[in-house]
Amino acid sequence: MMVQKSRSGEKENNQAVKTAAEESHAKPDRRSRTFDYGELRLLLLAIIAQQPSHGYELIHAVNERLGGTYKPSPGVLYPALTWLYDRGYTEIDLEKGGRKRYSITAEGTDFLSANKAAIDMLLARAVPRPQGKSPQAIVEAMDHLKRALSLRAKMEPVETEVLNRIGGIIDVAANQIEALLNAPMLQEGAASCVADILTPNGERFLRRLCSHFQHRTPVIMDENSGHFRMSMGEVRMEVLDGIFRVRLTALSPEKLIEMQHILVRHLEEAAVRETLEVHWLPA
Incomplete structure (x- = not known):
């Protein structure tokens, strides 16, 4: 097994550890991710700190950590891992077959320490949620909404202004639901x-x-x-x-x-x- 060292040594000077907020400038996609890019990087590094892992293991670890509510795609995961590696927070062990195993570096440990408060908040949010059938109250409410829209659409055409107002109501409801589902599950004392x-x-x-x-x-x-x-x-x-x-x-x-x-x-x-x-x- 060959160890591919982090490339942080290529920099002329070792910079002071930055916070996750200072490091992250990615634009989050609210529709497809539970966390934005900066948060996903922190979560991945925290998992790697607990145990060196391969990419596919990290995909399943994130999914398990979030109770099956989110499974990062390779197209999201590997750019995040590349970001951690490029900044010297991880190193890569090249194994047989070209598989890469990521482990944390001293710089990565310092980065986690500098972002301890943010990671505590993040991990508190990422408590696995129990899975199962959709609650009856939610199923009935969704059926009610679909019936209301379907029945009205079968009648005379709806004015554009009314359609815009309906869309606004649904958007507000979706934002409120998202806020409830993503509300941090904090530890005792919060x-x-x-x-x-x-x-x-x-x-x-x-x-x-x-x-x-x-x-x-x-x-x-x-x-x-x-x-x-x-x-x-x-x-x-x-x-x-x-x-x-x-x-x-x-x-x-x-x-x-x-x-x-x-x-x-x-x-x-x-x-x-x-x-x-x-x-x-x-x-």
Whole structure:
């Protein structure tokens, strides 16, 4: 067996370990992945740190870790592994037949240590969920929606404005469902809160905050919602009718208070001449 060393030594100078937020600039695909690229890389490196693995073993390890809810394709997995290798976080053992086994390097261990808070949040989210038949309540609700759309479509043509409103309602529901399913399952001691802020400028605040924090951490955003992670917890935002909802989840009550101060400060800067009343309630 031949060991192919990491290429980090080719760099003129060893750079200081960067956080996952600083390293990741990939654009996530909300429809096909449970995590964005930066999170997937962290998860893969955490798994490799526990046990050196081949690519196909990592595909199954991620799938098992997520309770069968997500199985990365080779087209997603191997670019992530290449990224880890190129930065010297892993090394490759070349085995017979050309199979590659990935193991963590000292730099990779340092990278995990530098991102411990983010990894704790990530692994807390990635608790396997029990599998089985779809809950009856969800099946009935989906059947109700399909019947409503099917019956109406068989009648006279529906106006474009009505169709657009229906699409908007379904999009909002899908975002809310996704937020519920992807909500972090945190360890004991975690804390969360929510604030419904009365404002007609929710979309502007959403764009402003996402634009600010995307320079520090990967941000997932659409027209009506956005979320990102800080070292101390997670921020989820949603634009409703006349309401800007902010939900915070932190690793501890102390971190939650710190996050509240940070979000309020940025909201006040974005508000300009508007006075916002922010009241945090337990989530």
